[in-house]
Amino acid sequence: MAAKRKQPSESSSDAGERLLLVDGHAHAYRAFFAIRGLTGPDGRPTNAIFGFRKALEKLHAALSPTHVAVIWDGGLAAERTDALPEYKANRPAMPEALAEQLDDIAAWVEARGWASLCADGVEADDWIAAQARDAEAAGADVLISSSDKDFLQLVTPRVRVVDPREREIRPLDPEAVREKTGVRPDQIVDWLSLIGDSADNIPGVRGVGRKTATALLQRFDSCAGLYARLAEVTPERIRQALADSRELVQRNRELIRLAPEAAVCRPLDELAPREPDRDRLAALYERWGFRAAVEAPAPAQCELF
Numbered sequence: 001m002a003a004k005r006k007q008p009s010e011s012s013s014d015a016g017e018r019l020l021l022v023d024g025h026a027h028a029y030r031a032f033f034a035i036r037g038l039t040g041p042d043g044r045p046t047n048a049i050f051g052f053r054k055a056l057e058k059l060h061a062a063l064s065p066t067h068v069a070v071i072w073d074g075g076l077a078a079e080r081t082d083a084l085p086e087y088k089a090n091r092p093a094m095p096e097a098l099a100e101q102l103d104d105i106a107a108w109v110e111a112r113g114w115a116s117l118c119a120d121g122v123e124a125d126d127w128i129a130a131q132a133r134d135a136e137a138a139g140a141d142v143l144i145s146s147s148d149k150d151f152l153q154l155v156t157p158r159v160r161v162v163d164p165r166e167r168e169i170r171p172l173d174p175e176a177v178r179e180k181t182g183v184r185p186d187q188i189v190d191w192l193s194l195i196g197d198s199a200d201n202i203p204g205v206r207g208v209g210r211k212t213a214t215a216l217l218q219r220f221d222s223c224a225g226l227y228a229r230l231a232e233v234t235p236e237r238i239r240q241a242l243a244d245s246r247e248l249v250q251r252n253r254e255l256i257r258l259a260p261e262a263a264v265c266r267p268l269d270e271l272a273p274r275e276p277d278r279d280r281l282a283a284l285y286e287r288w289g290f291r292a293a294v295e296a297p298a299p300a301q302c303e304l305f
Contacts, residue, residue: 016066019067019135020065022069024105025072029098031047032098045100053105063162067268069115070114077121079259083251104288113277114274123262129151129263130260131263136158145162147165153185182211182218189253205242207241
């Protein structure tokens with residue numbers, strides 16, 4: 001991206017600080033489709049609200065973060081749509097019944113005492129990348145909750161990803177990323193650039209699937225190394241496909257690389273939870289028809305760092 005990189009915040013981090021970053025829309029979609037037919041006393045749908053709240057309370061109990069931020073998509077990055085007008089164009093419109101619950105979900109997040117962040121034209125992925133890198137630079141550990149495989153590129157010994165689709169909460173460290181994909185976190189951008197990303201409508205190299213891309217990067221280390229030694233690639237059909245797709249791969253790298261420079265970080269101190277607004281929570285629960293604010297039994301705290 002062309003924007004100038006913003007410097008990490010100057011707020012210091014004490015030992016033991018742990019930031020939980022939640023991909024808001026991803027969690028809302030998952031909750032909406034996991035629970036059906038739940039409505040409040042006024043007949044309006046509450047299934048996404050109920051599932052979102054349950055999932056985040058479970059995460060909070062298991063991960064014990066000292067700082068929390070739920071980050072929402074504010075639209076598509078102009079740089080990406082300029083490079084590929086079809087970027088994410090394959091996604092269906094958000095169901096109306098989900099859209100009408102988003103404001104209430106954000107209201108619950110804020111009443112719970114957690115930061116809820118959104119900015120026009122800033123994709124949640126880029127803002128999460130910015131906050132993760134900023135917190136890591138400040139000495140904090142970071143946990144990102146999302147099923148989006150783009151976040152695997154951010155994984156380091158201090159930044160880990162939790163996939164909410166998994167029954168167990170198991171933060172992925174660099175070795176787990178390697179076991180899952182066959183490549184290192186710093187190779188994820190090149191790996192996805194070769195195979196494409198159907199979720200974002202990004203086409204890959206014809207004939208290059210996950211196994212082939214993994215084998216190529218294990219041998220040549222990067223796309224730059226691969227193209228520098230393209231003559232060594234076999235079989236010939238893969239070599240020719242790569243040669244024909246050189247510009248596509250370079251464009252894909254720009255699309256897939258998360259751009260922390262696109263977002264303005266909130267200082268880590270601003271992401272410390274506030275005391276829950278219990279009166280506001282009670283009013284929300286009453287309006288939604290949630291008879292009690294009693295949470296499910298807390299899961300056992302998992303090993304993290």
